[in-house]
Amino acid sequence: MPPAVLVAGETLIDFLPERPGPLETVSGFERRPGGAPANVAVGLARLEEPVSLWTRVGDDPFGRYLTDVLAGYGLPETYVELDGDAQTSLAFVTHDENGDRTFSFYRDGTADTRMEPGRIDDDTLATTEWVHAGGVALSSGRSRDATLDLLERAAEQGCTVSFDPNARPELWRDEDTFERVSRQALEYTDVCKATVEELRALGCQGDSLEAVARNALEYGPHTVYLTRGSEGAMVVTNDDAREPDTLVEHDGYAVDVVDTTGAGDAFVAGLIAALRNGRPLAETLAFAGAVAATTTTETGAMTALPTRDAVESMLEANDAGD
Template identity: 70%
Template sequence: MDQEVLVAGETLIDFIPERPGPLSDVEGFERRPGGAPANVAAGLSLLERPPLFWTRVGDDPFGRYLEGVLDSVGLPDRFVERDSDAKTTLAFVTHDETGERTFSFYRDGTADTRLEPGTIDDDVLEALEWVHAGGVALASGSSRAATLDLLERASEAGSTVSFDPNARPELWPDDETFARVVREALVHVDVCKATVEELEALGFPGSDPESAARAAIGADDGPHTIFLTRGGEGAVAVAGSDSPWGDRAEPTAVEHPGYDVDVVDTTGAGDAFLAGAIASLRSGRGLEGALSRANAVAALTTTDAGAMSALPDREALEAFLADADAA
């Protein structure tokens, strides 16, 4: 098998508004491909090499469109499932004047909630070096059990496991359920990308981003590495002493202020960040190098509308970094 990475989770349609403002006031939208794991998979394909991608779309026009998009960015269709009994998830995005966004989901019993445990067999898992999943798949349906099963088996097989809680409160019955289920997933996770607010919701408060990350790393059976994204203020990364890229004597913390760009749309920026971080760690750039490049990938993504459609390739990333170094 050529692929060494597997990404699992939702692929959906983002409807991007024609202008900022409340959803009730927006008259026009543009269809864009989305879904956090889909964005990560596409980002890795553009930056590194195509990973395997396990997802499920409806047997409908939106699903067929998404299948074509995944193919266009080089993702293999081996685990791209088409569901004849469920529709493709839709998400309507709302922007404020700064480009920050909120989502309204149409996701009741849709295809991406119907992943089944055991789909990825042991032979595939044993050949993988890295497995990534996100929190939306845990919110409902059989995809919760399927994702937890995948993370547990990937960890047991020796893969590095990464995870993004991707908190979307409207998809969960209550905050307590979100925290309980995601904490169950984190037992199997090595690398977690989150926000300070998400760590607080999971029971890892801190007076600053670094202390919140250290609290999560210090938890029993928790991840050994945390990337905390802070929007336009950059990001912080903390690696525990058992991390392969940290100081073996004590936790290592690094910070990056981010890059100054003209923001159009922040949709998918966190997913782009994660793709940059995974690609960089896998290529041996270390924690500091991974943080810098991940911030650059995220910054580039915010300069265009949409999520997957705004992702940079390796050439664009290198040109951006060269310009940043020259400035």
């Protein structure tokens, strides 16, 4: 049976450092499953949403480990591909003293760059409610064409399409290519989630966060979520949205941050789950923010994603605090 939500993109190995500091000073790392789309898909599964993941990993020890992990979270194997001719991508993560992170990717010709257009057929898309993709898959290889093809056909089939630019400058040949390709993805997008830095890299301009987000609406989406880390998030819409011409803000949650890896992906999972279940924008922001905030209280990305009960507990505690 086709999934209600289809997420497309990379699954990889994150190597998390044993302590904060630059990569050259860290001697020990812990292996964790990662990749933004994979995190989103697992996040949705943890929130009890019906979801499938279209991804490609190497037929190597890391890839086989990842397929076992995805299966363990209940994701169907239908669109999880093993590539016998390419390796699985690796990402080494470093943290500063505030938990913020940077990435060093080993992703030259790896399996996730070799996704093929047409893998998801039109009949599947015709019965799929929501399709989500991220920007890393657009950065290189055949996966760029495969992702753009998927988003275009999903839009034609009436799916709700969401997109996270997930800017990683080290993966792109130049800023102009990132802007051009990501703007092409936005043409097929209904809901965009991004940071202000990512929107500015896409060419969006404005003297305020709201103005930058509203400028992004001109490129295709009817709804733009702008995340601000510990300061919360905002959402703006145009006349095509369910709540037209709206601005809603949320201040976020006070938590003890351990690791911000995957917080943006957790936010995406939360907003898709909330919107699919008909929550208004204000509740969507609160719910997605709670998913993201809970994720930052543990190390890792996928392994820190919360259950629906944990998110609802945070929301209840926050309401009681008010």
